[in-house]
Amino acid sequence: MKNLFKLTKKKIIGALAVLAICVPAVTIFALSDLHPVLDSQDLYKIANRTNSATWGTSATADPGQTLSFLVHIHNNVLETTANNIRVQAVISSGEVTSYTSTAHVQADNASPISGTTSYTFSSPATLEYIPGSTVLYNHFNQVEKNLPDGITTGGVNLGLNLQGCWEYEKWVIFQAKVVAEPVNPTLYFCSTESGCSSTQNYKTTESCSTAVGKPCYTSDSSCKATAGTYCPIPNPTLYFCSTESGCSSTQNYKTTESCSTAVGKPCYTSDSSCKATAGTYCPLPPRKHNLEVIKFNDENDNGTLDTGEPYLAGWSFKVTGDKFERTITTDVNGKATIDDLLAGDYKVSELLKDGWTCTTGLNKNVTIKDSDERLIYGNHKESKKYTIEGKKFEDLNGNSSKDENETWLADWKIKLTGNGLTVEYLTDTNGRVVFRDLNAGTYTLTEEMQAGWKNVTPMAQTVTIPNEKSIDGYVQFGNQKIPQPQEIVAPITYLPVTGPVEMLAGTLATIGIGSAGFMYRKSRTKKHSKYKKF
Numbered sequence: 001m002k003n004l005f006k007l008t009k010k011k012i013i014g015a016l017a018v019l020a021i022c023v024p025a026v027t028i029f030a031l032s033d034l035h036p037v038l039d040s041q042d043l044y045k046i047a048n049r050t051n052s053a054t055w056g057t058s059a060t061a062d063p064g065q066t067l068s069f070l071v072h073i074h075n076n077v078l079e080t081t082a083n084n085i086r087v088q089a090v091i092s093s094g095e096v097t098s099y100t101s102t103a104h105v106q107a108d109n110a111s112p113i114s115g116t117t118s119y120t121f122s123s124p125a126t127l128e129y130i131p132g133s134t135v136l137y138n139h140f141n142q143v144e145k146n147l148p149d150g151i152t153t154g155g156v157n158l159g160l161n162l163q164g165c166w167e168y169e170k171w172v173i174f175q176a177k178v179v180a181e182p183v184n185p186t187l188y189f190c191s192t193e194s195g196c197s198s199t200q201n202y203k204t205t206e207s208c209s210t211a212v213g214k215p216c217y218t219s220d221s222s223c224k225a226t227a228g229t230y231c232p233i234p235n236p237t238l239y240f241c242s243t244e245s246g247c248s249s250t251q252n253y254k255t256t257e258s259c260s261t262a263v264g265k266p267c268y269t270s271d272s273s274c275k276a277t278a279g280t281y282c283p284l285p286p287r288k289h290n291l292e293v294i295k296f297n298d299e300n301d302n303g304t305l306d307t308g309e310p311y312l313a314g315w316s317f318k319v320t321g322d323k324f325e326r327t328i329t330t331d332v333n334g335k336a337t338i339d340d341l342l343a344g345d346y347k348v349s350e351l352l353k354d355g356w357t358c359t360t361g362l363n364k365n366v367t368i369k370d371s372d373e374r375l376i377y378g379n380h381k382e383s384k385k386y387t388i389e390g391k392k393f394e395d396l397n398g399n400s401s402k403d404e405n406e407t408w409l410a411d412w413k414i415k416l417t418g419n420g421l422t423v424e425y426l427t428d429t430n431g432r433v434v435f436r437d438l439n440a441g442t443y444t445l446t447e448e449m450q451a452g453w454k455n456v457t458p459m460a461q462t463v464t465i466p467n468e469k470s471i472d473g474y475v476q477f478g479n480q481k482i483p484q485p486q487e488i489v490a491p492i493t494y495l496p497v498t499g500p501v502e503m504l505a506g507t508l509a510t511i512g513i514g515s516a517g518f519m520y521r522k523s524r525t526k527k528h529s530k531y532k533k534f
Contacts, residue, residue: 036082036110036164039074043115044089044103046070049175058118063125063180069117071103074169075110075162082107082162087172088155095124104155107162125180132374133175139167143307147172290372293317293328293336293348298378303359305376311335312379315353321346343368348375355382385437386465388473390414390445392431395456395478402476408432409479412450418443440465447477456480 045055050065061067069089075082086106092099098120106112119127134147136158147156151174162168295312296305311334319326321344328336349363359378366373392409393402408431415424419441425433435443446460456478463473 034077034080036080036107036162037076038082038105038107038110038113039072039076039169040113040115042072043105043113044069044071044101044117046101046117046119057116058120060120060122061178062122063178065178066130066175067119067127067178068173068175069101069103071105071115071172072169073105073158073162073172074166075164078164080164082110084108085158085160085162085170086155087151087158089151089174091129091152091176092127095126097121097124099127121178123180125178127176128179128371130175130177131371133173135173137171137173139169144170145307146305152176288340288342289368291319291338291341291346291348291366291368292372292374293330294374294376295330295334295336296376296378298359298380301359301380303378305378309378315377315379316351317377318349318351319346320349327351341368343370350377350379352379355384356380357382383439386440386472388416388435388438388443388445388463388465388475390416390427390433390435390475390477392427392433392447392477392479395480398456398480400456400478402478412477412479413448414477415446415448416443417446424448438465443473445475445477447479449479452482452484453479454482 045057046059047053047055047068047070048059048061048065049068050061053059055070059067069091071087071089073085073087084107087103089101089103091101098118100116100118102114102116104112104114129149129152131149132146134149134151134156136144136147138144147158150156151172156172158170158172160170162170294305295315297310297312298304299309300306311330311332313330313332313334315334315336316327316329317336319328319338321341324341324344324346326338328338330336345365345367347363347365350358352358352362356379359380360376364375364377366375391402392412392414393406394409395402396406397403408427408429410427410429410431412427412431413424414427414433415422416435419439421438421443423435425435427433442462442464444460444462447455449455449459457476459477461475461477463475465473467473
């Protein structure tokens with residue numbers, strides 16, 4: 001689509017010319033005098049998308065091709081804002097060979113503007129708007145958003161206010177498909193036999209004089225042609241046949257053989273039991289339609305196809321309906337298409353892949369009527385989760401490794417931090433804590449020290465998951481009890497109390513002056529004690 005936005009040399013020169021005079025008007029007028037002016041230059045363009053034609057004011061197309069329409073939106077006046085921008089494009093509503101389409105741009109506070117472009121078809125055809133094709137682009141050729149359908153009917157509101165000058169200009173692009181109508185030949189007219197109404201009659205390629213008594217190509221098997229009455233026919237060059245007993249008219253299809261040679265032969269019907277016999281019209285097969293499935297990587301998991309989100313190839317979808325079942329797979333552009341669906345109700349089911357979640361619903365119902373349909377499916381890739389295990393043991397010999405005779409320690413608190421996460425657990429009877437459902441990244445495990453113990457391994461240890469050795473992480477903590485010193489007290493031997501001084505001290509102690517007695521005794525005491533040293 002980018003090549004559709006390449007500006008011509010004339011466009012660039014024109015833009016520069018307008019920009020040269022698009023100077024701040026406050027040098028001449030007060031700001032209150034300024035009003036937005038919508039730019040009508042190069043307002044409306046057209047291109048044949050099928051043959052990659054460039055943008056112009058007119059285009060030619062064949063039935064089956066697609067036309068793209070571009071509406072340019074620009075506010076000419078600096079320091080003003082055009083509020084509430086709306087866009088409408090009027091295209092032909094019926095069968096035409098040429099048509100002049102008109103685009104209208106409006107704002108709440110600016111005069112409306114219009115532009116025209118024209119298209120010509122190689123044969124009579126209708127132009128049908130393609131649902132979901134209206135897109136808003138910015139000055140940098142970037143998609144800003146998909147717009148709702150309705151630009152060719154009541155118009156669409158862009159949902160924005162437009163500031164003045166080129167950097168804020170926008171483009172609205174939508175697409176329409178050229179669809180051919182059946183071409184009727186020059187045909188003659190015939191009357192019907194008794195009991196046949198005019199609405200049951202069809203044209204015959206024979207003149208009335210030779211068509212008398214022959215089938216007038218009607219779905220009413222009792223209706224034969226006689227001279228004088230009009231009998232319409234939907235398509236030329238094909239003959240028509242009645243069916244054998246038990247075959248309804250809706251099961252019949254045209255045959256390229258005349259009725260005289262088609263007797264007893266298949267009348268091109270999906271019902272294998274239905275054979276052709278002379279006399280009755282076999283109607284055209286019903287029109288077939290396209291169903292397009294789009295698959296994208298919903299990276300932000302919001303259920304919407306956003307700008308920059310990639311399409312997904314190799315995804316399969318099962319399409320089921322009345323007597324219909326088919327599996328389709330997306331291509332490198334994330335598209336899968338069925339181009340031969342009859343009108344009816346269908347169910348489209350995504351075949352989900354491991355490691356992904358569907359953000360738009362696995363199953364969708366769609367009704368095919370008079371136009372093609374498109375379904376969009378988004379999927380988000382699940383993040384892989386990891387586990388880190390921590391273990392706690394008593395390191396009796398202090399060698400930082402768990403030996404066979406060393407036991408695991410329960411009820412020790414270990415905390416995990418990292419990637420915005422903080423969580424802590426107590427070790428179980430096997431000295432184990434497990435942190436699950438972790439995203440890839442680097443984490444730190446820290447043990448909480450208990451009284452009477454010391455760490456032999458680092459108290460805080462870092463682990464990255466996944467790593468070159470393991471998908472998940474593993475950390476061990478070793479701790480050792482701190483030995484406590486014990487005081488050994490020897491018996492205390494006191495000297496005998498024999499003199500008057502000693503007698504007095506003993507008496508004082510007896511009557512309550514304990515401190516004096518104690519101090520005296522301590523001065524006379526021989527104390528023998530030893531302390532164990534470490």
